[in-house]
Amino acid sequence: xxxxxxxxxxxxxxxxxxxxxxxxxxxxxxxxxxxxxxxxxxxxxxxxxxxxxxxxxxxxxxxxxxxxxxxxxxxxxxxxxxxxxxxxxxxxxxxxxxxxxxxxxxxxxxxxxxxxxxxxxxxxxxxxxxxxxxxxxxxxxxxxxxxxxxxxxxxxxxxxxxxxxxxxxxxxxxxxxxxxxxxxxxxxxxxxxxxxxxxxxxxxxxxxxxxxxxxxxxxxxxxxxxxxxxxxxxxxxxxxxxxxxxxxxxxxxxxxxxxxxxxxxxxxxxxxxxxxxxxxxxxxxxxxxxxxxxxxxxxxxxxxxxxxxxxxxxxxxxxxxxxxx
Amino acid sequence: xxxxxxxxxxxxxxxxxxxxxxxxxxxxxxxxxxxxxxxxxxxxxxxxxxxxxxxxxxxxxxxxxxxxxxxxxxxxxxxxxxxxxxxxxxxxxxxxxxxxxxxxxxxxxxxxxxxxxxxxxxxxxxxxxxxxxxxxxxxxxxxxxxxxxxxxxxxxxxxxxxxxxxxxxxxxxxxxxxxxxxxxxxxxxxxxxxxxxxxxxxxxxxxxxxxxxxxxxxxxxxxxxxxxxxxxxxxxxxxxxxxxxxxxxxxxxxxxxxxxxxxxxxxxxxxxxxxxxxxxxxxxxxxxxxxxxxxxxxxxxxxxxxxxxxxxxxxxxxxxxxxxxxxxxxxxxxxxxxxxxxxxxxxxxxxxxxxxxxxxxxxxxxxxxxxxxxxxxxxxxxxxxxxxxxxxxxxxxxxxxxxxxxxxxxxxxxxxxxxxxxxxxxxxxxxxxxxxxxxxxxxxxxxxxxxxxxxxxxxxxxxxxxxxxxxxxxxxxxxxxxx
Numbered sequence: 144x145x146x147x148x149x150x151x152x153x154x155x156x157x158x159x160x161x162x163x164x165x166x167x168x169x170x171x172x173x174x175x176x177x178x179x180x181x182x183x184x185x186x187x188x189x190x191x192x193x194x195x196x197x198x199x200x201x202x203x204x205x206x207x208x209x210x211x212x213x214x215x216x217x218x219x220x221x222x223x224x225x226x227x228x229x230x231x232x233x234x235x236x237x238x239x240x241x242x243x244x245x246x247x248x249x250x251x252x253x254x255x256x257x258x259x260x261x262x263x264x265x266x267x268x269x270x271x272x273x274x275x276x277x278x279x280x281x282x283x284x285x286x287x288x289x290x291x292x293x294x295x296x297x298x299x300x301x302x303x304x305x306x307x308x309x310x311x312x313x314x315x316x317x318x319x320x321x322x323x324x325x326x327x328x329x330x331x332x333x334x335x336x337x338x339x340x341x342x343x344x345x346x347x348x349x350x351x352x353x354x355x356x357x358x359x360x361x362x363x364x365x366x367x368x369x370x371x372x373x374x375x376x377x378x379x380x381x382x383x384x385x386x387x388x389x390x391x392x393x394x395x396x397x398x399x400x401x402x403x404x405x406x407x408x409x410x411x412x413x414x415x416x417x418x419x420x421x422x423x424x425x426x427x428x429x430x431x432x433x434x435x436x437x438x439x440x441x442x443x444x445x446x447x448x449x450x451x452x453x454x455x456x457x458x459x460x461x462x463x464x465x466x467x468x
Numbered sequence: 469x470x471x472x473x474x475x476x477x478x479x480x481x482x483x484x485x486x487x488x489x490x491x492x493x494x495x496x497x498x499x500x501x502x503x504x505x506x507x508x509x510x511x512x513x514x515x516x517x518x519x520x521x522x523x524x525x526x527x528x529x530x531x532x533x534x535x536x537x538x539x540x541x542x543x544x545x546x547x548x549x550x551x552x553x554x555x556x557x558x559x560x561x562x563x564x565x566x567x568x569x570x571x572x573x574x575x576x577x578x579x580x581x582x583x584x585x586x587x588x589x590x591x592x593x594x595x596x597x598x599x600x601x602x603x604x605x606x607x608x609x610x611x612x613x614x615x616x617x618x619x620x621x622x623x624x625x626x627x628x629x630x631x632x633x634x635x636x637x638x639x640x641x642x643x644x645x646x647x648x649x650x651x652x653x654x655x656x657x658x659x660x661x662x663x664x665x666x667x668x669x670x671x672x673x674x675x676x677x678x679x680x681x682x683x684x685x686x687x688x689x690x691x692x693x694x695x696x697x698x699x700x701x702x703x704x705x706x707x708x709x710x711x712x713x714x715x716x717x718x719x720x721x722x723x724x725x726x727x728x729x730x731x732x733x734x735x736x737x738x739x740x741x742x743x744x745x746x747x748x749x750x751x752x753x754x755x756x757x758x759x760x761x762x763x764x765x766x767x768x769x770x771x772x773x774x775x776x777x778x779x780x781x782x783x784x785x786x787x788x789x790x791x792x793x794x795x796x797x798x799x800x801x802x803x804x805x806x807x808x809x810x811x812x813x814x815x816x817x818x819x820x821x822x823x824x825x826x827x828x829x830x831x832x833x834x835x836x837x838x839x840x841x842x843x844x845x846x847x848x849x850x851x852x853x854x855x856x857x858x859x860x861x862x863x864x865x866x867x868x869x870x871x872x873x874x875x876x877x878x879x880x881x882x883x884x885x886x887x888x889x890x891x892x893x894x895x896x897x898x899x900x901x902x903x904x905x906x907x908x909x910x911x912x913x914x915x916x917x918x919x920x921x922x923x924x925x926x927x928x929x930x931x932x933x934x935x936x937x938x939x940x941x942x943x944x945x946x947x948x949x950x951x
């Protein structure tokens with residue numbers, strides 16, 4: 144399989160997953176804010192932190208209030224991770240591999256892009272936003288399902304799964320990191336107000352609430368939630384599980400020895416993490432390290448399978464520019 | 469009953485299917501009878517079925533628009549096929565093989581001793597001015613001595629029924645995928661016609677192409693790695709590049725997928741590491757092939773590719789420099805070229821051509837601009853032409869100046885009245901002008917497509933068949949005579 148083709152499949156999957164995650168994040172935040180009294184509402188700024196775009200955001204907008212943040216995350220083309228940009232990048236990647244992926248999959252990606260672009264005003268209006276984002280999530284899942292059901296499960300599909308799962312794991316760590324920051328006991332032993340609602344929102348951002356209840360059968364508490372989202376082997380958005388998927392793909396692929404070792408190291412790091420004893424600073428340090436580990440795994444995949452001529456085309460911005468020529 | 473052949477207006481025209489007075493030509497009788505038995509609604513159904521098939525099969529040509537959402541347009545297709553009787557086709561096929569064989573010998577000679585020039589058959593000054601002669605190719609011996617592996621020659625038929633070669637495309641001719649897909653569409657729309665008629669199949673082309681390419685591999689003992697090199701998804705012929713790659717089971721690569729190693733061999737980047745490439749069916753123009761040898765700023769090509777080719781480590785089809793024979797001035801010499809190399813008379817004639825570089829012929833052209841078609845020597849796609857009888861005085865004067873300024877760059881031909889063939893227009897059959905592009909493969913063996921791509925000018929009276937300018941296409945049937 145050509146490196147370029149593998150790389151395009153990988154990025155297509157990452158971008159679709161990114162758009163889906165962002166849509167979920169916005170919807171859950173909207174609901175959370177409605178459930179909390181004014182004085183404890185974290186507002187919209189955490190979403191900027193979760194997507195790691197504080198500085199860039201500040202260069203574009205003065206305030207982090209609902210209207211601007213939502214515009215930035217949904218439809219701002221200057222933000223290469225906005226939903227519209229992500230699906231646009233996914234489409235450019237899909238276009239170049241139209242002959243590799245099933246025809247319907249290309250048509251779905253194209254249609255999703257045209258829909259979310261055409262309906263953008265609905266996404267920016269408070270009243271119609273929920274439905275708009277729901278259609279993004281459904282559109283993304285439709286593509287994922289279509290590919291699972293119709294694409295040859297060969298090397299190309301391995302790259303698709305790796306892209307999706309690395310993006311997923313990355314988003315899970317980001318959500319844990321940022322959300323837990325406002326969720327610490329204010330004084331020893333004293334629970335922060337509305338802790339329950341906020342941890343529930345963390346779970347819901349990852350559509351994990353129901354599965355958490357089924358699996359854990361305990362109240363929504365910090366340690367149990369963190370264990371579920373980081374260490375669970377069966378929940379598809381848990382970091383450990385995502386890495387397991389990547390591992391399975393790497394087993395198929397050639398030249399994966401070093402990569403498999405990296406994955407094993409990350410998995411060990413997650414499963415051995417003493418979640419119950421991690422205070423805020425240590426949890427932050429841990430997620431930081433985990434994110435670096437995921438980034439390193441991504442670079443190794445790029446270097447092993449995609450990169451040539453000493454240059455990597457892995458940076459999203461570069462990729463987008465490349466795809467547009 | 470909606471198609472009435474008696475009313476079919478072909479006065480003064482040569483029609484491929486009908487004789488004047490509503491009688492069908494040999495080979496076309498069964499089809500014409502069948503068509504005239506169809507009701508309006510039935511024809512409408514067939515047309516809708518064809519449109520649907522084209523959409524479902526994704527047959528497109530590319531028009532890029534960043535914001536348009538879709539970059540592909542459905543391929544314009546007419547459901548009434550064009551028919552050529554087998555006996556006539558056999559002669560044309562022999563003529564095409566003869567032509568391409570001579571052209572390959574000619575190209576090879578030009579890059580070696582140039583005997584054809586020394587013997588006074590082909591003028592040195594015309595060669596000196598050739599835009600497509602590549603000095604970089606002098607002395608190179610491509611595998612099997614073949615330069616033009618894939619040739620697309622355009623044939624037209626004049627009013628009196630004579631078939632001429634209008635031009636030879638030896639660089640990167642396109643259109644063969646549409647020929648193949650047109651047949652698929654027709655089989656879906658008119659399966660009953662294929663039941664009874666002896667229509668010869670066209671679908672062996674991809675495997676013939678693969679065999680042709682594989683036969684040029686520098687490593688013949690092993691299973692050769694054949695790839696199709698495309699400029700990318702925004703090229704208007706991308707559909708065809710992807711289609712042919714798929715049909716041959718070859719990788720579709722872009723320039724950035726390939727690299728020339730220190731051993732002067734070509735490799736493609738795969739997830740398993742570099743993989744050696746033996747044959748490149750390149751759909752990128754000469755000048756963009758290799759920034760080291762040609763345009764230094766080309767992003768489409770592969771640095772060092774020419775070096776690898778010269779070293780004999782990779783085969784390029786068509787070979788760089790093959791376009792030297794794809795020049796309208798060279799074209800006028802093809803009958804002499806055939807005579808010189810093969811000692812035969814050309815089976816298919818050329819359209820009579822006046823070379824403006826010759827003083828007597830130039831004077832004739834300048835005196836008869838209102839009757840002639842003037843073409844630049846090195847353009848393709850119908851650009852920069854003067855159609856004298858349809859042009860304004862001002863345009864003719866402008867061309868007279870251009871010709872005097874640069875006579876080598878112009879040729880002139882009499883205005884042909886291209887033959888027509890019945891084409892569906894609002895439930896009726898109307899005559900529309902057509903040409904034909906067969907494809908000739910030269911490798912270990914020579915192969916000619918069964919028929920070719922029939923292009924039709926869909927606008928009434930128009931002779932412009934290019935798809936970008938209102939042209940469409942038809943299925944082409946080579947059939948046994950009906951006696």
